[in-house]
Amino acid sequence: MNSLSGRFLILTTVFVMLAEILIFVPSIARFREDFLLNRLERAQIASLALLADDMLAEELEAELLANAGVYNVVLRRDEVRQLMLSSPIPEPITKTYDLRDAGPMVLIGDAVARLFTPENEIIRVIGEPVKGAGLLIEVTTDSMPLRMAMTDYGLRILGLSFVISIITAFFLFLAVRVVLVKPIKSVVGYMQRYASAPEDARGIISPGSKVTELREAEEALQQLQTELTQALKQRERLAQLGGAVAKVSHDLRNILTSAQLFTDRIEASDDPLVRRMAPKLVNSITRAVSLCESTLAFGKAEEPAPTLTMVPLRNVAEDVVASEQLAVADSCVEIINNVPQDLIARADPEQMFRVLMNLVRNARQALVASGNPGRITISGCTQDTNWCVEVRDTGPGLPPKARENLFTPFQGGVRKGGSGLGLAISQELVRGHGGDLVLTETGPQGTTFEIRLPRGEGAF
16 A cells, blocks of 8 residues: 555545535435425325315225325416315424425435434425426425435445445556556666665666656756766766876875985085975975875875965065976066965965965966966955955956866866866965855956955864
8 A cells, every 4th residue: 555556546445435426415306306206296196086086985086195105286277276185284384395496505405414313303395297287286294205215225325336436546546557657666776776786877867768757857867877977987087097096196296205305415515506495395395295295195184284374475476486487487487476465364384385386387387278378467456354365366257167077076177188176276275264265257358266264263
């Protein structure tokens, strides 16, 4: 009974029974009317014997009345009421029913009232004679035979209705199992087989139902399974790539650590130019070692939580500009640091450096690829609830595909050969601060990214 077809069987039986009950009420009213009309007709036929012979024996008159099922018969001809047959009435007449002008609602009301009146009553029934044999015919009779006949008729109607409902429901049950339940079970079977091995494309459902709704469900399931299988394959490739990156980062960290030792010796050089450039080289190698270590940590878990301190953002931007100036020496790209000296924000300096470096590098590469001179401006301000840092360029703008998958790893790359990881990592780092990285403008006039860091004391 918990199955779809079982519940459909029960509901069908119930609804058919309700329909039969709605049919039963007017049917029982019609049966009552026919029963009373039959009594009037039989009484009229009995009265014909008196028309043939004015004097009838009491025994014959009693037999005629008994066969008609009435106590007396009154016939009106030419405005004159005539008592045709009569016998003693055991009780007073309680109700009178005129069948000549009774409407459907009156007949239904009288029938229902009679069914719910178990006591016997003497009733008067008035109707029109058959074949126009007078103006009216009136009889007096008991109500109990009428009620018993109505009850017997009602029970037979209800029993027949119940049998019809069961048969109808059974065939509908079979039809539902064939048309709906079997295809649904097939879809469920596909889902179960796919769930056991979602990476296996052979488990993807092939739509084949001829029912429109089920066909739409199968097509939606096919699309979902196809996308999920592709996502799982991509995730597996990303996991493999992550393992490879972790290994490369491990070896690269060792190499950079050795390079760091050599730069320590370079700092002791007497050459003024070398001594001036050595600290920047040391800082760059230190950040590279830190990035390798962070990459190894990322392969094990998530991006490490930021270490929040009050950081002068202009100093961070200055380091980014100094690092990128080396790459723009031979190009017509100008990098300007307009971050105010007094802009101090709660942030992790190393992670903020990585975020700004990614944004500035993306802008620089876009300008270089366009072949036109351009400018990159880093600016900042303090708002009511946020510290904001903007990276604006005068480049060609982002293409539509890049805007659609801007922060999606391996899909948001703009430059040919780019991985699309830079912006995804940057957004993750900013969100780790409780802030957000948003694209505020892009087009032929240039592109602007905005870093928003919350100023609240409970911000993280």
